[in-house]
Amino acid sequence: xxxxxxxxxxxxxxxxxxxxxxxxxxxxxxxxxxxxxxxxxxxxxxxxxxxxxxxxxxxxxxxxxxxxxxxxxxxxxxxxxxxxxxxxxxxxxxxxxxxxxxxxxxxxxxxxxxxxxxxxxxxxxxxxxxxxxxxxxxxxxxxxxxxxxxxxxxxxxxxxxxxxxxxxxxxxxxxxxxxxxxxxxxxxxxxxxxxxxxxxxxxxxxxxxxxxxxxxxxxxxxxxxxxxxxxxxxxxxxxxxxxxxxxxxxxxxxxxxxxxxxxxxxxxxxxxxxxxxxxxxxxxxxxxxxxxxxxxxxxxxxxxxxxxxxxxxxxxxxxxxxxxxxxxxxxxxxxxxxxxxxxxxxxxxxxxxxxxxxxxxxxxxxxxxxxxxxxxxxxxxxxxxxxxxxxxxxxxxxxxxxxxxxxxxxxxxxxxxxxxxxxxxxxxxxxxxx
Numbered sequence: 001x002x003x004x005x006x007x008x009x010x011x012x013x014x015x016x017x018x019x020x021x022x023x024x025x026x027x028x029x030x031x032x033x034x035x036x037x038x039x040x041x042x043x044x045x046x047x048x049x050x051x052x053x054x055x056x057x058x059x060x061x062x063x064x065x066x067x068x069x070x071x072x073x074x075x076x077x078x079x080x081x082x083x084x085x086x087x088x089x090x091x092x093x094x095x096x097x098x099x100x101x102x103x104x105x106x107x108x109x110x111x112x113x114x115x116x117x118x119x120x121x122x123x124x125x126x127x128x129x130x131x132x133x134x135x136x137x138x139x140x141x142x143x144x145x146x147x148x149x150x151x152x153x154x155x156x157x158x159x160x161x162x163x164x165x166x167x168x169x170x171x172x173x174x175x176x177x178x179x180x181x182x183x184x185x186x187x188x189x190x191x192x193x194x195x196x197x198x199x200x201x202x203x204x205x206x207x208x209x210x211x212x213x214x215x216x217x218x219x220x221x222x223x224x225x226x227x228x229x230x231x232x233x234x235x236x237x238x239x240x241x242x243x244x245x246x247x248x249x250x251x252x253x254x255x256x257x258x259x260x261x262x263x264x265x266x267x268x269x270x271x272x273x274x275x276x277x278x279x280x281x282x283x284x285x286x287x288x289x290x291x292x293x294x295x296x297x298x299x300x301x302x303x304x305x306x307x308x309x310x311x312x313x314x315x316x317x318x319x320x321x322x323x324x325x326x327x328x329x330x331x332x333x334x335x336x337x338x339x340x341x342x343x344x345x346x347x348x349x350x351x352x353x354x355x356x357x358x359x360x361x362x363x364x365x366x367x368x369x370x371x372x373x374x375x376x377x378x379x380x381x382x383x384x385x386x387x388x389x390x391x392x393x394x395x396x397x398x399x400x401x402x403x404x405x406x407x408x409x410x411x412x413x414x415x416x417x418x419x420x421x422x423x424x425x426x427x428x429x430x431x432x433x434x
Contacts, residue, residue, distance in 0.1 A: 020053075024038065065329070067130050067156065069130045097112065125149070162196070162219050164216050164217075165194045165196065167253050170214040191223075191224060191415065192220045192400070193398070219417060225247060225363050225420065228363075232259075234255075235259045237261045239312070240350040245263055245286075247312055252278070252285055257283050258285055261283075261285050264289050295345075307358045308358060309353050311360070311362045313346055313363065313375075316366045316368060318365075358427045360425040360427065363423075371421075373423075
C-alpha cells in the first residue's frame with residue numbers, strides 16, 4: 001500500500017480533485033490550525049478551483065473529520081490521510097468501485113474492496129458517537145447514552161445555511177420572495193421570527209440583498225440570543241464579547257439603530273471587520289471599543305449604566321461541531337479548564353456594567369456543564385444582587401417557543417440549531433459583597 005497515494009500533481013478531473021482533497025486533509029489532520037483556516041488558505045493557493053470543486057473538497061475534508069474515529073477503525077489506526085479519504089469515499093459517500101477507476105492503483109483497489117466488506121463490532125459509546133473518550137464522558141454526566149448518541153449523530157450532520165433578515169431594511173416575507181424568485185429554496189426558520197433557512201449553500205456574497213444589508217448569515221440558535229437580550233429603543237446596551245459583530249448587528253436592528261450599543265472586543269481585526277458590516281446594515285448607534293482585557297480601565301465609565309449586557313463568552317465551541325468538526329479532536333480538558341476560569345472572570349467584569357433593574361445574558365456555544373451551568377451557578381453564589389429570569393418566559397412573550405425551561409439549551413438534535421446555552425440574569429439592585 002502506498003503511504004500517501006495520489007498526493008502529487010494529477011490530470012484534471014475526479015482524480016485530480018481527490019488528490020487535492022487528500023492534500024488539504026493531510027494539513028487539517030495535523031490539527032495545528034482550525035480546519036476552516038486550513039481550507040481557506042488551501043483555496044487561496046489553488047485559485048483555479050471552481051466553486052463546485054471547492055465545495056467537493058471542503059465537504060470531503062469535513063466528512064473525514066466528522067467520522068474520523070469510525071474511519072480509523074475501518075482503515076486502521078495508522079491510516080494515512082489518503083487511506084482515510086479512500087475509506088470515506090467508499091463507505092461514507094458510498095462510491096461504487098467503478099468510480100475509483102483511474103484514481104487508485106490495483107493494490108489500492110483491492111484494499112478498498114476489503115474496506116467496503118469490513119464489518120465492525122459495536123464498539124464503545126465514544127466510538128459509536130465519533131467522539132474522543134473524554135468528551136463522551138463529559139456528555140454522559142448530563143445526558144443518558146441514547147441522548148448522547150442522538151446528539152453526537154446530529155453534530156455529525158452538515159449544518160444548514162441560516163440567514164437573519166435585517167428588519168431595518170426588509171421584512172422576512174419580502175426577502176423570502178426574492179430568494180425564491182432567484183431560484184433558491186428557502187423557508188422560514190422554525191424558531192427565529194427573523195430567520196430564513198436555505199436548502200443548499202449558495203455563494204451569497206454578491207447577492208443584491210446581501211450587498212444592500214437586507215440579510216446576514218447567522219445560525220438560528222445565535223439569533224435566539226438577541227431575543228433573550230431584548231434590547232429596547234434608546235437603551236445603553238453592551239455586547240461584551242462582540243467578535244466580528246454578528247450579534248451586535250442583530251441587537252442594533254432590534255434597537256432600531258437608536259440608543260447606544262457598545263461592541264467590546266480584545267481583537268482589533270475583528271472590530272475592524274465590524275465597521276464595514278455596520279455601514280452595510282445601516283446602523284448608526286454602534287460604538288466599537290477595543291479593550292485590552294475584561295478589567296480594562298476604560299470600562300469604568302460604563303459601570304452601572306447598561307440596561308442590557310450580552311456576554312457571548314469565549315468557549316470550547318463544541319456546540320458548533322456541525323460546522324467545525326475538528327474542534328472535538330483539537331480541544332482538550334486542560335484547555336477547557338483554562339477557558340472556564342476566563343469565562344468566570346469575563347462574566348464578573350461584565351456584571352459591573354449592569355444598572356439596577358438591568359439584564360445580563362450569559363451565553364456559550366458549548367455543550368459542557370462546566371462552561372455553562374457551573375459558571376452561572378458560581379456567579380450567582382458570589383453575586384446575590386443578581387436573580388434568575390426565565391428564558392422560556394422571555395421568549396414565549398415574543399412568540400418563540402423552543403421549550404427549554406429557565407435556561408436556554410439548544411441543540412441540533414432537538415432544535416436543528418447549533419448547540420447553545422444561555423442564562424438570563426437581572427440586577428435586583430442589592431450591593432454585591434465582593
